[in-house]
Amino acid sequence: MSQIDENQIHDRLKRLSQVEPGQEATNRAMQKVRNAITGEQTIPKLRLRLPHFFVKLAAAAVLMIGAGFVGGRLSAPEPLYMQQLQATLESSLKSSLEPVIRRQLQDEIDNRLQLAFAANNNTLKRELAQQVRRDMETYANQTLTAVSNLTDQRLIEFARMIEAARIKERQRVAAAFDYMGSRFGDGLVTLAARRDNLWDAERVGPAPDISEN
């Protein structure tokens, strides 16, 4: 099921172990933590050490400020046509500023996009070319391997066929020799028999002629 091997996992873990934060970032993080630790301790102590007098003074000040605020709100004249004024201002500001802001925003986005595309274009081209080259090399290697394997297989099959043909040929020759051997033996036997007959005939001589008597 698993297609990833342990070497790849070790490689990835090694890469992870090589990730190091910068010295500046480390110092900053440690300083922040140090501030957090010491800050958290000092704030409650300061609050505890406040004298009772200051607490009363602060409460009185808050009361006075609150009273002044309420009095001021009650004595101030009511805002007239506030909503209308706000609506008018809003519409006029909107009509004057919106197209300008929109245009500027669009220009800025265009500029940024163009810059980003210009910067990334060459890098992407190079990356793409490298990737295509790598893919082609892989494809060529695979094709070569496949062709080589196929050729080997065909050669083995060819050798097997030649061997089979040779064995068949030998069997036929052997059969022919057997046949010839058997025929040669029969011929010799026949020859010997005929020769024996001839010899017998010569030894006995010609048959007497009894036709004169």
Add this chain to the structure above:
Amino acid sequence: MRSRQKELLELLDKSGADLYALLTRLTLREEVAEELMQELFIKLNNSRGFGKIANWNAYARRSAINLAFDWRRSQKQTVLALGQVAEPVSNDDSPLGKLIHSEELQETLDAVGRLKKASREVLIMRYLQQKSYDNIAEKLGKTSHQVRALCSRAIRNLRDILGSNEHKSSKKEIHNVTNR
């Protein structure tokens, strides 16, 4: 209260850099590591069983690992806008290489997060912090042999998780192709 502060500051001086590096490796984001580092020490400061903790280093390391993987889990559930995605830490300059490496590392870290806690801690100490087996054994109160076995099992589990991920993704790709 003062003794706790003192101990935390000592811990920060002694292991702060290591903890920060560990958090950076587990999150692959320096700014997140910084936040988590702060959170870690605030948690340590507010922990109730302060007097009962015998080994502060081990406790802090374990808490840091848990915080980092909690963050990773929460990130999975949050859909980030394009502008919010920060550049991950990477040594490769090319964009494609960065992307592939970053994907692989994120996938590996997610798989590490799915391991059991004991295996995960040993694996992180051994492979991410590059500590020796003897050192890990001493810190965890185990034998070196046990640590080796744990590491080996963790790698095997990691391979299974990553393998099943690949299997799933390849099946999904095939499904997508056939749908087209």
